[in-house]
Amino acid sequence: MDGAGFRIGHHGRLAGAAAQLGSGAGGRSRHDHSHPRALPTGVSSPNSGYVGRFAPSPTGALHFGSLVAALGSWLDARQHDGEWLLRVEDLDPPREVPGAARQQLATLSAFGLHPDREVIWQSQRSERYAEVLQGLVQQDLAFACSCSRSDLADFGQAHRCCVRPFDPNHHAIRLRVADVTLSIEDRLRGVLQQWPGRDSGDFVLRRADGPFAYQLAVVVDDADQGVSDVVRGADLLDSCARQVLLYQSLGWTPPRYMHLPLVVDAQGRKLSKSSAAVPVDADDPVPALTAAWRVLGQAPEAAPRNGSANAWLRAVLPHFDWRRIGQGEFLDRSLTDPPPSHESVTQSEDNDQIN
Ligand SMILES: [Zn+2]
Numbered sequence: 596m597d598g599a600g601f602r603i604g605h606h607g608r609l610a611g612a613a614a615q616l617g618s619g620a621g622g623r624s625r626h627d628h629s630h631p632r633a634l635p636t637g638v639s640s641p642n643s644g645y646v647g648r649f650a651p652s653p654t655g656a657l658h659f660g661s662l663v664a665a666l667g668s669w670l671d672a673r674q675h676d677g678e679w680l681l682r683v684e685d686l687d688p689p690r691e692v693p694g695a696a697r698q699q700l701a702t703l704s705a706f707g708l709h710p711d712r713e714v715i716w717q718s719q720r721s722e723r724y725a726e727v728l729q730g731l732v733q734q735d736l737a738f739a740c741s742c743s744r745s746d747l748a749d750f751g752q753a754h755r756c757c758v759r760p761f762d763p764n765h766h767a768i769r770l771r772v773a774d775v776t777l778s779i780e781d782r783l784r785g786v787l788q789q790w791p792g793r794d795s796g797d798f799v800l801r802r803a804d805g806p807f808a809y810q811l812a813v814v815v816d817d818a819d820q821g822v823s824d825v826v827r828g829a830d831l832l833d834s835c836a837r838q839v840l841l842y843q844s845l846g847w848t849p850p851r852y853m854h855l856p857l858v859v860d861a862q863g864r865k866l867s868k869s870s871a872a873v874p875v876d877a878d879d880p881v882p883a884l885t886a887a888w889r890v891l892g893q894a895p896e897a898a899p900r901n902g903s904a905n906a907w908l909r910a911v912l913p914h915f916d917w918r919r920i921g922q923g924e925f926l927d928r929s930l931t932d933p934p935p936s937h938e939s940v941t942q943s944e945d946n947d948q949i950n
Contacts, residue, residue: 631818631847632723634715645677647824649708650813652684653696656874657703660828660858663887667855668826669708669908670891670915677824681710682816685718686806705877706884707904715820717812724807727815727845728768728800736844737800739766753796769797770841777836782853783921789836798837810834814841822850829854855920858890880904892919 649665651657657665672679681703683696700714731737740754741762747754754769774792781787791798800811817825832854842849875883884907885898897914899907 631815631821633821634712634819643676645672645675645824646680646820646822647672647675647677647826648680648682648817648820648822649703650682650684650816650827651696651699653691653699655692655695657699658874659883659886661699662706662875662883663858663890664826664828664855665703665706665708666884666887667853667891667920670912671824671826671853671917673912674915674917675824678711679708680712680715680820680822682715682820683717684809684812685716686809686812688718702875702877705904706875706880707908712820715816717816720812720816721807723819724801724811724815728807728811731770731800731844732768735771737768737770738797740769740797741766741803743803750796753792753794754798755792755796765803767799767803768801769799770837770844772797772837772840777839779835779839779852781832781835782851782917784854787832787835789833791836791840795837800841810837810841814838814845814847817850818842818845818847824853825850826853826855829857853917853920856890856892881907884908892921894919 647668649668651661651665669679671677681700683700685691685696696716703709728737732739739761740757742754742757742759744752746759750758772792772795775790777789777791779787779789798810799808801807816822835852835854839849881899881901881904884904885895885900888898888911889895893911893916894914897911899910902910
């Protein structure tokens with residue numbers, strides 16, 4: 596772990612956080628798009644330049660794994676004198692549980708995690724996504740394609756060229772992805788290399804059945820909200836390369852990234868189907884906050900055992916040290932290795948569907 600280049604209290608983004616293309620980027624101009632469209636800022640916006648966020652999907656009650664991501668991003672933002680935003684990733688109505696988004700926001704509020712600006716709902720941002728997508732298509736950086744998942748089965752779901760004739764009545768929009776090695780800097784994990792051309796190929800920005808893809812929405816929203824630092828779970832590490840490619844295609848600067856440990860059990864297994872997936876108790880926040888604090892590798896003695904959520908947060912904030920996160924027993928280090936091609940694709944598809 597090499598965090599020497601990052602300091603608490605920095606101003607703005609560090610150049611080192613921007614991923615670089617490892618090989619030919621093609622001859623096209625990447626800077627013809629409009630700038631990110633700034634969304635309204637908070638009334639008392641701090642001037643540190645740090646803007647962080649938490650972006651849950653409303654697929655159920657807020658569970659412990661999500662609380663870890665919410666708390667980690669909140670602590671990092673607050674300690675940088677930054678803003679902390681909330682965004683609801685409600686792009687895919689069939690996957691949503693009615694009322695879950697409001698319930699999640701209420702739970703976060705009960706845990707003392709209050710956003711500094713109005714909550715953004717992705718379901719209300721379609722016009723903006725369409726506008727950005729149109730710009731990419733007009734520049735031939737994205738294209739329409741009728742290939743289905745079954746068409747791509749023989750290629751590990753990676754799209755490298757169209758294998759089905761174009762059908763104007765049923766097509767997705769994909770980003771063109773060159774065969775490049777991307778170097779991505781993660782504050783905890785250092786420089787990671789990913790191979791999006793091999794792993795995902797040309798990936799979907801808008802699905803054939805209509806919804807905009809998570810990868811497009813998250814990049815447009817983070818850019819429009821001026822997010823400087825993405826702090827989120829390591830389950831999204833795999834989609835980082837595609838998001839950085841999208842930033843590059845748009846001529847925009849990617850944020851800094853810090854992917855938090857997955858919550859794993861003593862045998863190193865992800866707890867997605869057991870305790871990490873259990874909803875947290877909004878009526879009794881301190882035990883869950885304390886457990887999340889421990890998963891983040893922080894000093895146990897700094898966490899009060901009782902009191903209100905707000906008092907708990909005030910007490911721990913001065914003791915938060917992001918450098919300790921990577922030293923926790925829960926860090927899933929296997930993710931720092933190059934992902935085997937097939938597994939990586941499987942994870943990507945999951946992310947597309949879930950997020
Ligand atoms: Zn195709």
